[in-house]
Amino acid sequence: MPSDSPVIISKPTLxxxxxxxxxxxxxxxxxxxxxxxxxxxxxxxxxxxxxHRKVPEGLNDSKVLTAAQREALYEKIMASAIVSIVVAxxxxxxxxxxxxxxxxxxxxxxxxxxxxxxxxxVDGNKLPKxxxxxxxxxxxxxxxxxSIAAASIVAKVTRDRMCLIMDCxxxxxxxxxxxxxxxxxxxxxxxxxxxxxxxRMDFAPCIQAQRMKTIAA
RNA sequence: AGCACAUAUCGA
DNA sequence: TCGATATGTGCT
Numbered sequence: 001m002p003s004d005s006p007v008i009i010s011k012p013t014l015x016x017x018x019x020x021x022x023x024x025x026x027x028x029x030x031x032x033x034x035x036x037x038x039x040x041x042x043x044x045x046x047x048x049x050x051x052h053r054k055v056p057e058g059l060n061d062s063k064v065l066t067a068a069q070r071e072a073l074y075e076k077i078m079a080s081a082i083v084s085i086v087v088a089x090x091x092x093x094x095x096x097x098x099x100x101x102x103x104x105x106x107x108x109x110x111x112x113x114x115x116x117x118x119x120x121x122v123d124g125n126k127l128p129k130x131x132x133x134x135x136x137x138x139x140x141x142x143x144x145x146x147s148i149a150a151a152s153i154v155a156k157v158t159r160d161r162m163c164l165i166m167d168c169x170x171x172x173x174x175x176x177x178x179x180x181x182x183x184x185x186x187x188x189x190x191x192x193x194x195x196x197x198x199x200r201m202d203f204a205p206c207i208q209a210q211r212m213k214t215i216a217a
Numbered sequence: 218a219g220c221a222c223a224u225a226u227c228g229a
Numbered sequence: 230t231c232g233a234t235a236t237g238t239g240c241t
Contacts, residue, residue: 037223037237063224064230099239102222125221126240139221181225182236203237 011060012149014052016121016138025119025134029082030147031109032123033102034062034155038180039190039205040173040198041166042087043098045105046155047113047120049082050147056080061143062152067160074157077150084112085158094202103128123148170196 017028029049036043056076058069065073077083086109088101096104107128110117120135122128127137141148160179167176173189173196180186180198182205190205194213199206 033223035223038225039237043223097239098237099222123222137221178225181223183225184235186225187236200237205237 010144012142012144012146014055014146016136016145017050017052017147020119020121023119027082027115027117028119028121028147029110029113029117030121030123030141030145030149030151031106032062032142032148032152032155033106034152035159035180036098036102039182039186039200039203040090040175040180040196041159041163042089043093043102043105044155044159044162045086045088045102045109046151046158047084047086047106047109047117048077048147048151048154049113049115049117050077050150051080051082054080055146056150059146059149059153061149062156063142065153070153070157073150073153077154081150082113082115083154084109084114085154086112087158087162090198090200093200097202098200099126107131121145121148123152166198170198172196 020028027049029047031047033043033045056073086105088105093101118133120131122135122137123141125137125139127135142152163175163179172193174185178186190209195206195209
C-alpha cells in the first residue's frame with residue numbers, strides 16, 4: 001500500500017472503546033446527533049452499542065459516505081448492534097433550546113438502550129448532565145470512533161427518512177432536497193408560504209417569516 | 218471574537 | 230476524495 005499518501009485520512013477506530021474497556025467498562029456506547037442546524041424538522045439522536053465481534057465493515061463518518069452507503073450500513077448496524085433512537089420535535093426544541101433539546105435527547109437515548117451502557121462516547125465538546133455512567137466528549141467523534149460513526153449513520157438515515165415524510169406533507173418547502181436547511185429555495189418558500197407545522201419557531205428565519213405573514217395580514 | 222455541533226449547495 | 234460558497238444556535 002502506498003504509505004506516503006499526501007494526506008492521511010484516519011478512519012474511525014475502536015481505540016476509545018478499547019481504552020474504556022481496559023478501564024473496566026463492558027458496554028461502550030457511541031452517541032451522535034443530526035439535524036441541529038436546519039430551520040425545520042427534528043433533531044435525531046442515536047445511541048449505539050456495537051457488538052465488538054461483529055463490527056460492520058466500512059463504518060465511517062456519515063459525512064464521507066454516500067446515501068446508498070449509509071442505507072447499507074444502517075441495515076448492518078441494526079442487525080448487529082444495540083440501537084436506541086430518540087427524536088426531539090420542533091415543539092421540544094422551542095421549549096428548551098436547540099442545545100438543551102439535543103442533550104435531552106442524548107440522555108434519553110442512552111437510557112433507552114436495551115442493555116445498560118457503562119461508558120458513553122459523545123460526539124462534540126459537551127456532555128449531557130445526569131448521565132447514568134461515565135462518559136467523554138470527543139471532538140470530531142464521528143470520524144474517530146466507530147461507535148459514534150455508527151450512531152451518526154443511524155441518526156442520519158432516520159432523519160433523512162423523516163424529511164421525505166415532511167416533504168409529502170408539505171411539498172411547498174422542498175424538504176426532500178435541502179433537508180430543512182437554509183437553502184435559497186427553502187428561504188424563498190418560507191417567505192411566500194409562511195412557516196409550516198415542521199418549522200422551528202424559535203429560529204430566526206422562521207420568526208422573520210412569521211412576522212412578515214403577520215404584517216401582511 | 219474564539220470554539221463546537223449540524224448540514225446544504227456548487228464545482229473539480 | 231478534495232475544494233469553495235452558504236445557513237442555523239449555543240457556550241466561552
